[in-house]
Amino acid sequence: MDKFIIRGGNRLSGSVPISGAKNATLELMPAAILAPGVYNISNTPDIRDVWTMSRLIGSMGAYAELNNNCLHLNTSNITSLEAPYEYVKRMRASIHVLGPLLARYGYAKVSLPGGCAWGPRPVDFHLKGMERLGAEITLEGGYIIARADRLKGAAVSFDIASVGATFNVMSAATLARGRTVITNAATEPEVTAAGRFLQKMGAQIEGLGTSTITIDGVDDLKPVDEETIPDRIETGTLLAAIAISGGSATLTNANPYHLAVVLERLEEVGCEIDIRCDEISLKAPEHLNPVNVTTAVYPGFPTDMQAQWIALMSCATGASTVTDIIYKDRFTHVPELARLGCDIVVKDNSATIRGGRSLTGATVMSTDLRASVAMVLAGLVAEGETEVLRIYHLDRGYESLEKKLSALGADIRRVKTEEL
Numbered sequence: 001m002d003k004f005i006i007r008g009g010n011r012l013s014g015s016v017p018i019s020g021a022k023n024a025t026l027e028l029m030p031a032a033i034l035a036p037g038v039y040n041i042s043n044t045p046d047i048r049d050v051w052t053m054s055r056l057i058g059s060m061g062a063y064a065e066l067n068n069n070c071l072h073l074n075t076s077n078i079t080s081l082e083a084p085y086e087y088v089k090r091m092r093a094s095i096h097v098l099g100p101l102l103a104r105y106g107y108a109k110v111s112l113p114g115g116c117a118w119g120p121r122p123v124d125f126h127l128k129g130m131e132r133l134g135a136e137i138t139l140e141g142g143y144i145i146a147r148a149d150r151l152k153g154a155a156v157s158f159d160i161a162s163v164g165a166t167f168n169v170m171s172a173a174t175l176a177r178g179r180t181v182i183t184n185a186a187t188e189p190e191v192t193a194a195g196r197f198l199q200k201m202g203a204q205i206e207g208l209g210t211s212t213i214t215i216d217g218v219d220d221l222k223p224v225d226e227e228t229i230p231d232r233i234e235t236g237t238l239l240a241a242i243a244i245s246g247g248s249a250t251l252t253n254a255n256p257y258h259l260a261v262v263l264e265r266l267e268e269v270g271c272e273i274d275i276r277c278d279e280i281s282l283k284a285p286e287h288l289n290p291v292n293v294t295t296a297v298y299p300g301f302p303t304d305m306q307a308q309w310i311a312l313m314s315c316a317t318g319a320s321t322v323t324d325i326i327y328k329d330r331f332t333h334v335p336e337l338a339r340l341g342c343d344i345v346v347k348d349n350s351a352t353i354r355g356g357r358s359l360t361g362a363t364v365m366s367t368d369l370r371a372s373v374a375m376v377l378a379g380l381v382a383e384g385e386t387e388v389l390r391i392y393h394l395d396r397g398y399e400s401l402e403k404k405l406s407a408l409g410a411d412i413r414r415v416k417t418e419e420l
């Protein structure tokens with residue numbers, strides 16, 4: 001079990017590159033099940049969730065190896081059509097194998113994802129979507145059992161524009177007989193990237209990036225190579241780190257268009273932002289303005305930036321509110337941030353942050369991926385030393401975060417602990 005030890009107070013400067021997107025990679029890898037063969041996916045982030053997905057599809061008979069951020073994948077020899085609990089309990093995105101397995105092999109056995117640190121995260125849209133395409137779905141012993149001779153195109157609509165359910169239905173529909181129309185589909189860049197990948201494999205898909213996606217099923221797809229898009233949440237996180245430290249630095253290999261709303265809010269905070277192609281430079285103001293945010297589906301303010309924003313607003317000159325309408329209970333970071341001296345009150349799905357207090361280093365406990373990085377941000381400004389425990393949560397989605405922050409001048413180091 002590693003932990004971070006951070007000594008606050010350094011203003012960040014210099015430049016670092018952004019890694020490939022975790023949430024795009026976790027769609028590209030399962031999509032490769034649809035066409036047995038060899039794939040090379042460059043700009044793949046070297047993170048725990050990619051290792052877990054590699055082990056999951058490896059347990060099915062496929063081969064996955066990551067070398068210098070290039071993922072070499074071979075799905076020619078899939079013999080098991082099961083996603084065991086041991087993988088799904090580590091990573092909910094394991095459910096992304098459901099659609100591809102069902103479409104390719106007419107059968108899938110996928111463990112139901114259990115609970116999550118911040119409340120219920122049902123998969124009913126995924127199951128309803130598969131049933132709309134003609135699959136027979138049963139739940140046995142904590143597992144989803146899905147069967148279908150050949151899926152049939154259908155109209156599928158979601159109550160909420162779900163990222164995962166859109167991917168599962170879109171990928172399954174690529175090999176269905178006939179046309180599928182998904183309404184209220186997710187428009188997140190990661191879903192669009194997966195759709196582009198499927199198009200390259202030979203899928204007939206229209207409407208990517210809009211809330212209506214049309215898929216005309218084909219008989220076969222072929223393996224292709226791809227480059228993963230930059231990670232917009234890592235980008236937003238590092239920009240918030242530069243801002244909270246009062247620094248001035250540049251991120252390269254980024255895609256500024258994927259986080260327009262975050263850049264807008266950072267400008268309202270008082271940051272100077274300069275965009276040149278795939279480079280984003282941020283210069284922090286002397287005093288951070290308090291700015292309210294409410295999360296929303298893309299292109300709204302991402303819930304995956306909510307915790308980081310609360311940490312940033314803890315250093316603003318005044319009060320602000322952060323409301324999460326996607327995950328109403330996603331506030332497990334608040335009591336830990338309070339240990340560093342943040343003044344945050346949560347009521348229902350809204351946090352009120354009273355900024356302007358100086359923070360003091362303490363030992364804090366990670367509870368999930370984004371919550372843990374919010375503590376790192378607060379640790380960058382807290383007086384003295386902050387210890388962030390159980391950073392395996394953070395390693396799920398950030399590639400060598402401490403190396404990138406050190407390269408920007410932060411005093412942060414990774415330390416092994418005795419904790420089991």
Ligand code: EPZ
Nearest residue numbers: 023093121122123124125126160161162163164165304326
């Ligand atoms: C994806 O999760 C991301 N994960 C999450 O990022 C992100 O927070 C989330 O989208 C929202 O942007 C990956 O891409 C691997 P949803 P996903 O289905 O697909 C409800 C991170 O930090 N819903 O879009 O699971 C659901 O409860 C992770 O990188 C149902 O009710 O999210 C939520 O309120 C955390 N039934 C809303 O829809 C369903 O069947 C959006 O969820 C599916 C979803």
